[in-house]
Amino acid sequence: MSNLASRGDLQRWAPLLVLVALIVFFTLVNPNFLSLKNFARISISATPPLMVAIGATFIIIMGSIDLSMEGSVAVCAVIFATLFTALGGTLGGWGWVALPACLIVGAICGLVTGTVHVGLRIPSFMASLSMGFVGIGLSLMMTGGDRIRVEDPLFRSLLTQRFLGFPLMVHVAFAVLLAAWFIQRKTTLGRNFYAVGGGEELAHASGLNVRRVRIAGFALAGVFYAFGALFAVAQLGIAETATGYNFMFVSITSIVVGGTALWGGSGGVWNTLVGVLIVNVINNGMIVMGLPRYVQDGVLGLLVIIAVVLSTDRKSLAFVK
């Protein structure tokens, strides 16, 4: 029994240990790694993926998966930028309306994906992959393949203004993370995600409207994707279809590496924070070490395989599709 507990403990703390080990390793390789300036750099690059990954965490806790984030982020970013420009192009005027509008667009994207998945009863990975393709197509159609510039200094201050050494967007993202933690711990919806992920039939038998929880989960995730889109636009000052590029792979990898099991029912937003940091520390560390950027995809691919393998209790699985 004690053996079992230690295995559980190890699994629980492994992601954090990995993160610490990575930081120590990269610091030994290059002492410049361990500096406030570099940590600010890591946190900036980690902010948009963190938002997206938090949203997807709720879905993975339910035992489903969402692969639509590239489309959703692109649609949110493009609609935000279009609306923002149309409303005067500055947060000082009516442009602020575009911010809540963007979050609503995100929720609608999620709502559609969730409804397709639950209503048509098709597996979430395929429903969301298809809707992701639709989203990319939609954003391409809206922009015609062009970039929309968002140069409002007030909006860009999310990146340019620093507080305690970190840009404003990092602080805002931390507030969003706390909000997500609140939803996860203190709301019925948050607890229901775990109930559905822990055992759907049991949750259904105890009177939970599983279908509604699932759809709500996708809509909630969409709101976080919209936050990710906003930060990505604030970071680059550009909204385009490619704004969503790579979010799917990075966010899923981060969640799994953070210790949220793909089977659902365990993990949470703090795990995802650790996972996102691991992925971004590796990316940053590889750059500090002088490795080219494109090695990332391969490393992420290996990481996700290792993480899923380590987090799987394979004896409990009959067979895997």
Add this chain to the structure above:
Amino acid sequence: MNLHSLKKHFPWMTLVALTLFVGILDPNFLRLDNLIALAGDISTLFIMALGITFVIYIGSIDLSAQSVANMITVLATLFLAQLGWFAAPVCIAIGALFGLVSGYVSNRLKVPSFIATLAVGGIALSVGQYASGQKALYMDAGLRNEAFGWIIGTTAGLPREMIIAFVLLVVALIIERRTVLGRALQAIGAGEPAAIASGLRVNRYKMIAFAISGAFAAMAGLIFAVKLSGGSPVMANGFLLPAIVAVLVGGTPLTGGVGGVLNTFIGALIVAVIRTSMLYLNVPPTAQQIFFGLVLVGAIALTIDRSKVRTVK
């Protein structure tokens, strides 16, 4: 004749209906040379879809096919300079190896196939970018014609790619219908627990299915590279969605067990006709992706066998 027995005939009926529909819009569409050009254009996509069919047939999925094809366009271009025609078997072997790795990760390490293939696809993407130095590469025209001249051009008025695709269809059909492997895959698709219980080495056969998919994706990449006389790590982007659509609208459901390579043949033709009809209807190319995404959802919803998935996650 109830709806269930009719379901089997949906794909070819859709194909005939669509073809007639476009034919009425523009009678030129039904001219033989136009139809041949249409089939020629879809060949590469069809070859990729053929491979994916084997994986979907056993109830898994392969999302790495596009990345493998991308990688192969780069590797084929590089190898051509050194190996000549021998680049072809090397490329196909590399594709099969990537498929085998996907199969190993998903079957032995019990990682769900969509994640496993996504991850292996990421590795393939990295290899492609590394090998190409992140730029487009071009084949030497003389070398290409000497080694792979047989892939391009026409024979008796038919595009050679189409002939190759047809040969590969026959090969896939033989694998499916006339080999122990094909039979085993049918058993796995029909019911994996029963296949395990009857002593079949299910894991081994499933891994081979993934390897076949990788090999076909490599062939698609190779032909694409020769056709465009070069390679780049993003060349085959946009193949994955229509390839999966072709498998599913052909009538092989996501849950596997029914359908097969002949269905994918019909599915690929449906995709080709839809694409062409969009040109006639002046639908912008960007909207095609939206449309195919929706078609994919519809095809899955119509064909999936819900008795096989106890809870839809």
